[in-house]
Amino acid sequence: MNLTLYIWRQKDRHSPGKMVRYEVKDVNPDMSFLELLDVLNQQLIERGEEPVAFDHDCREGICGSCGMMINGQAHGPQRATTACQLHMRHFKDGDTIYVEPWRARAFPVIKDLVVDRSAFDRIIAAGGYISVSTGGAPDANSIPVPKTNADLAMDAAACIGCGACVAACPNASAMLFTAAKVAHLALLPQGQPERTRRVLNMVQQMDKEGFGGCTNIGECSAACPKEISLDFIAMLNRELIRATASRQDD
Ligand code: SF4
Numbered sequence: 391m392n393l394t395l396y397i398w399r400q401k402d403r404h405s406p407g408k409m410v411r412y413e414v415k416d417v418n419p420d421m422s423f424l425e426l427l428d429v430l431n432q433q434l435i436e437r438g439e440e441p442v443a444f445d446h447d448c449r450e451g452i453c454g455s456c457g458m459m460i461n462g463q464a465h466g467p468q469r470a471t472t473a474c475q476l477h478m479r480h481f482k483d484g485d486t487i488y489v490e491p492w493r494a495r496a497f498p499v500i501k502d503l504v505v506d507r508s509a510f511d512r513i514i515a516a517g518g519y520i521s522v523s524t525g526g527a528p529d530a531n532s533i534p535v536p537k538t539n540a541d542l543a544m545d546a547a548a549c550i551g552c553g554a555c556v557a558a559c560p561n562a563s564a565m566l567f568t569a570a571k572v573a574h575l576a577l578l579p580q581g582q583p584e585r586t587r588r589v590l591n592m593v594q595q596m597d598k599e600g601f602g603g604c605t606n607i608g609e610c611s612a613a614c615p616k617e618i619s620l621d622f623i624a625m626l627n628r629e630l631i632r633a634t635a636s637r638q639d640d
């Protein structure tokens with residue numbers, strides 16, 4: 391198949407960017423979207439032009455590095471799919487495809503399709519961990535966890551930190567990401583000692599990074615490649631109320 395691509399090209403975070411048109415011929419429908427960009431980049435290199443910068447690592451939908459707006463949708467048109475797992479068979483011969491970086495004040499563009507997502511790292515550093523030593527697998531297995539909590543914690547832990555939720559949200563809110571991280575640990579026994587401090591610090595850091603507020607639009611969950619449920623945002627709000635109240639009791 392032959393495709394026309396319009397790709398956002400931006401030299402660095404201080405330069406203005408623009409959409410640039412490229413033609414890619416003989417695209418194999420079994421290629422992933424990132425492999426399409428590899429083919430384009432090979433052509434650009436052979437022509438002596440600068441290849442398109444984009445983030446990637448595992449290419450298996452597990453690391454969360456890849457991420458781009460494809461035809462205005464975070465990670466493209468396929469539900470529950472990362473850009474690296476999106477295959478060209480979902481497009482048609484002769485299609486025109488628009489490719490842009492995540493757009494959010496807290497995710498400044500570094501180059502072309504690459505954005506700085508270190509704001510997520512700082513939210514995690516503010517409390518998304520447990521500092522107790524949990525031992526090895528036998529120790530972990532000796533602590534009973536109700537099945538419903540274990541399942542919910544697993545669902546929350548599926549978040550790969552890709553940032554699609556922020557990019558899809560009209561408010562550029564990071565609530566779904568933060569909610570998944572807070573909920574995951576709040577549901578497990580090992581997460582209890584730091585539970586109050588965790589949610590207060592992570593939400594404070596999220597606000598400090600310049601993400602917008604949540605107005606329950608739901609685009610985040612719809613765009614999430616791991617289908618993280620909006621229920622976790624409700625859980626985050628409950629955790630925050632509980633933590634604020636218990637802090638006032640201190
Ligand atoms: S909640 Fe979903 S969209 Fe947001 S960072 Fe996690 S995996 Fe990506």
Ligand code: FES
Nearest residue numbers: 449453454456474
């Ligand atoms: S490259 Fe790892 S999730 Fe896409």
